[in-house]
Amino acid sequence: xSTNQNLLQALNHLDKxxxxxxxxSLIRNEPHEDIVNAYFNPGLEHTKERYEQxxxxxxxxxxxxxxxxELLNKLxxxxxxxxNKQIKIVLGVIEGDPHDMGKNIVKKLYECYGYQVxxxxxxxxxxxxxxxxxxxxxxxxxxxxxxxxxxxxxxxTIQRIRESRPECRIVTxxxxxxxAIASNIGADKYIENAINLIPETEELLTN
Amino acid sequence: xxxxxxxxxxxxxxxxLAHQGKEVDRVPVCSLAVGCTRVLSGVSxxxxxxxxxxxxxxxxxxxxxxxxxxxxxxxxxxVEAADFGQKMVYPLNSTxxxxxxxxxxxxxxxxxxxxxxxxxxxxxxxxxxxxxxxxVQYYRDFCPVVSFVYGPLGVLGMMRSYEKLYxxxxxxxxxxxxxxETITHTLNEYVKAQCELGVTSVCIDTLPGSRSxxxxxxxxxxxxxxxxxxxxxxxxSGCMVSNHGCGDSPYFREVKKWMEPELIxxxxxxxxxxxxNELKQIYGQDCTLMGYISTDMLFHASAAEILQESWKQIDxxxxxxxxxxxxxxxxxxxxxxxxxxxxxxxxxxxxRANLNILRxxx
Numbered sequence: 001x002s003t004n005q006n007l008l009q010a011l012n013h014l015d016k017x018x019x020x021x022x023x024x025s026l027i028r029n030e031p032h033e034d035i036v037n038a039y040f041n042p043g044l045e046h047t048k049e050r051y052e053q054x055x056x057x058x059x060x061x062x063x064x065x066x067x068x069x070e071l072l073n074k075l076x077x078x079x080x081x082x083x084n085k086q087i088k089i090v091l092g093v094i095e096g097d098p099h100d101m102g103k104n105i106v107k108k109l110y111e112c113y114g115y116q117v118x119x120x121x122x123x124x125x126x127x128x129x130x131x132x133x134x135x136x137x138x139x140x141x142x143x144x145x146x147x148x149x150x151x152x153x154x155x156x157t158i159q160r161i162r163e164s165r166p167e168c169r170i171v172t173x174x175x176x177x178x179x180a181i182a183s184n185i186g187a188d189k190y191i192e193n194a195i196n197l198i199p200e201t202e203e204l205l206t207n
Numbered sequence: 208x209x210x211x212x213x214x215x216x217x218x219x220x221x222x223x224l225a226h227q228g229k230e231v232d233r234v235p236v237c238s239l240a241v242g243c244t245r246v247l248s249g250v251s252x253x254x255x256x257x258x259x260x261x262x263x264x265x266x267x268x269x270x271x272x273x274x275x276x277x278x279x280x281x282x283x284x285x286v287e288a289a290d291f292g293q294k295m296v297y298p299l300n301s302t303x304x305x306x307x308x309x310x311x312x313x314x315x316x317x318x319x320x321x322x323x324x325x326x327x328x329x330x331x332x333x334x335x336x337x338x339x340x341x342x343v344q345y346y347r348d349f350c351p352v353v354s355f356v357y358g359p360l361g362v363l364g365m366m367r368s369y370e371k372l373y374x375x376x377x378x379x380x381x382x383x384x385x386x387x388e389t390i391t392h393t394l395n396e397y398v399k400a401q402c403e404l405g406v407t408s409v410c411i412d413t414l415p416g417s418r419s420x421x422x423x424x425x426x427x428x429x430x431x432x433x434x435x436x437x438x439x440x441x442x443x444s445g446c447m448v449s450n451h452g453c454g455d456s457p458y459f460r461e462v463k464k465w466m467e468p469e470l471i472x473x474x475x476x477x478x479x480x481x482x483x484n485e486l487k488q489i490y491g492q493d494c495t496l497m498g499y500i501s502t503d504m505l506f507h508a509s510a511a512e513i514l515q516e517s518w519k520q521i522d523x524x525x526x527x528x529x530x531x532x533x534x535x536x537x538x539x540x541x542x543x544x545x546x547x548x549x550x551x552x553x554x555x556x557x558x559r560a561n562l563n564i565l566r567x568x569x
Binding site: 014054056057058059060062063066096097098100101104122147148149150151175176177178181 | 296298300301302304305307368369370373374376377378418419420421422425502503506507539540541542
């Protein structure tokens with residue numbers, strides 16, 4: 001089997017030893033820039049497809065993405081233009097909400113796809129969102145919430161970011177929101193799940 | 208459904224007849240209005256979580272205003288984990304939740320260090336039992352009271368965080384199972400105590416049992432066999448077993464296999480049903496289906512929209528299956544109760560000539 005097939009097999013079976021043996025071998029023998037396109041990106045797509053098609057659940061998805069991220073971190077990419085999109089995304093869970101699993105998945109995926117993520121964490125105040133979007137000159141602010149109790153503050157936060165940094169796109173995700181509600185409270189986009197995250201973000205950036 | 212009943216049925220009669228698949232005067236309703244009820248009696252979220260009398264009175268007042276048929280005795284998802292020692296945060300404007308900066312299970316070795324609280328004496332679970340007891344006393348012979356227990360995997364998620372728990376389930380399954388055994392032991396005593404109060408049913412929440420979380424076989428391995436013990440205890444105690452799972456595409460098949468619930472409360476079609484007709488055929492004959500007005504909608508939509516959506520669901524699920532109209536999950540805890548009342552009004556007005564004007568308004 002080729003290295004790439006071995007890598008995919010390791011992901012399919014969550015075989016940690018095989019995965020990292022292959023990774024070490026790649027790092028020693030292949031130009032690191034090539035590893036991104038030839039191994040990392042296909043591995044990520046493969047994992048997303050298997051999650052989308054229900055071959056794997058959230059635990060397997062989380063672990064696979066974690067390993068792939070470890071692979072990426074091991075590479076010495078002096079010229080990171082291949083995967084580096086130069087797009088800055090400020091991410092956080094809105095004030096009053098401590099649930100950050102969804103936000104963490106989004107962060108990992110954005111990082112894997114070369115976006116620069118500024119992670120504000122959970123229970124993030126309106127002021128912090130506004131300040132960070134200005135300070136980092138964010139292209140996108142992503143705000144997550146899993147609770148209905150945060151709706152009012154979410155809407156206010158979106159308004160304030162809009163006023164202070166009008167060129168920035170604002171995306172929301174989580175529970176108690178859908179595309180229509182996101183639009184009503186002033187967001188540019190509602191992204192429902194990890195599967196749609198990258199294509200919908202790319203679409204948002206081109207519009 | 209029959210419009211020829213001379214007198215309205217009592218809620219208990221209505222629910223039991225509907226559960227037996229017999230004719231009723233109207234579809235029973237359970238609003239799942241819990242946290243939101245505190246506003247009606249001027250109680251804070253923290254008082255609602257910790258003071259049995261204030262919580263029971265809030266639920267009672269709200270229920271009388273809403274006029275629903277099933278009392279869902281629930282506080283919040285933090286009750287069980289708090290008594291295992293998980294530190295909780297009691298926010299002013301939201302429901303209690305774990306202090307995620309100080310989780311009880313910080314490392315894999317902590318799974319085996321869990322203690323086994325006695326639910327009849329530990330602060331939050333005993334407070335819940337006291338609240339449920341009050342509700343049973345208030346409603347005896349009038350309205351069924353359904354009590355609640357968070358499933359073992361859910362309780363563990365509150366003490367480890369779901370994200371870390373999911374990774375541990377793959378990497379340290381044996382350690383996770385030790386904790387699940389410990390938790391199940393306590394929850395078994397907890398459901399026994401609930402049954403002793405005289406509740407009609409105990410509802411086991413299996414939140415991770417859906418496509419939004421883990422694979423069905425993983426759910427069976429890490430929760431199915433544990434909730435079976437709870438379901439067996441509930442049945443042996445003479446109560447009905449109910450199930451609630453509000454994830455996307457819940458695993459009814461696996462839930463049935465391990466729990467054999469008589470009632471399933473749901474927010475989305477199960478993963479093996481492509482439409483409502485299939486849901487009715489496969490599950491709506493053996494089980495009473497309880498759902499599934501979206502909580503997003505209850506939060507954002509007008510009462511008129513809730514009426515229309517409810518009529519639509521009564522049209523489809525109210526015929527040819529055993530059905531209770533309800534939200535898919537807890538009624539939004541910081542929303543007023545108008546839309547909860549709209550659920551009941553939808554049932555009251557459905558096929559009633561004197562209320563047909565409602566249906567002609569939109």
